[in-house]
Amino acid sequence: GNSVTQMEGPVTLSEEAFLTINCTYTATGYPSLFWYVQYPGEGLQLLLKATKADDKGSNKGFEATYRKETTSFHLEKGSVQVSDSAVYFCALSPNFGNEKLTFGTGTRLTIIP
Amino acid sequence: ETGVTQSPTHLIKTRGQQVTLRCSSQSGHNTVSWYQQALGQGPQFIFQYYREEENGRGNFPPRFSGLQFPNYSSELNVNALELDDSALYLCASSERDGSYEQYFGPGTRLTVT
Numbered sequence: 001g002n003s004v005t006q007m008e009g010p011v012t013l014s015e016e017a018f019l020t021i022n023c024t025y026t027a028t029g030y031p032s033l034f035w036y037v038q039y040p041g042e043g044l045q046l047l048l049k050a051t052k053a054d055d056k057g058s059n060k061g062f063e064a065t066y067r068k069e070t071t072s073f074h075l076e077k078g079s080v081q082v083s084d085s086a087v088y089f090c091a092l093s094p095n096f097g098n099e100k101l102t103f104g105t106g107t108r109l110t111i112i113p
Numbered sequence: 114e115t116g117v118t119q120s121p122t123h124l125i126k127t128r129g130q131q132v133t134l135r136c137s138s139q140s141g142h143n144t145v146s147w148y149q150q151a152l153g154q155g156p157q158f159i160f161q162y163y164r165e166e167e168n169g170r171g172n173f174p175p176r177f178s179g180l181q182f183p184n185y186s187s188e189l190n191v192n193a194l195e196l197d198d199s200a201l202y203l204c205a206s207s208e209r210d211g212s213y214e215q216y217f218g219p220g221t222r223l224t225v226t
Binding site: 004006036041042043044045046049089091099100101102103104105106 | 157158205218
């Protein structure tokens, strides 16, 4: 079955540091890949997505590239801010995102001033 | 545009009892998915409803059941509650024939004692 493996946290960085959160997946066919963010006390928000190999998703300074050869979708940001502190989830869907989402366990990110 | 709403926000039940959680879809969305998020874990897919019919189910026992109404709102019912059912229950709505992106509500925190 489908699965997502995420870099274990928690991750603590100083403001303006470079961020990488690793994500690898196992799936048949050609899944769509997502990063969701969960701020304290809130539901999940879609951060970015990629629906086919070599696509790059980007939003709010975050980027992730769909790498089929390494089955990876690592999240990166060049300069993090305190407001980026949240839990980040990598997820996949068998198709375009309307079907069952399979999530990783999440990575808690804390940015210190 | 009204987002996805869920009620109640918090709920405390006793083992063996039954519970009903409610979700109102975002305007224009015809598909609702339910997820269970245990503490410190990623969300797990319970099931999805499309136009009032179940359209996919995860690895959850039959005591987890659902409904979708003509206005596309939805209920999640859990019978014979167990301690392990304590979790955040998330509802997500989407437009099956559109962008496919799932929009999540803030969740209902269920505690079973």
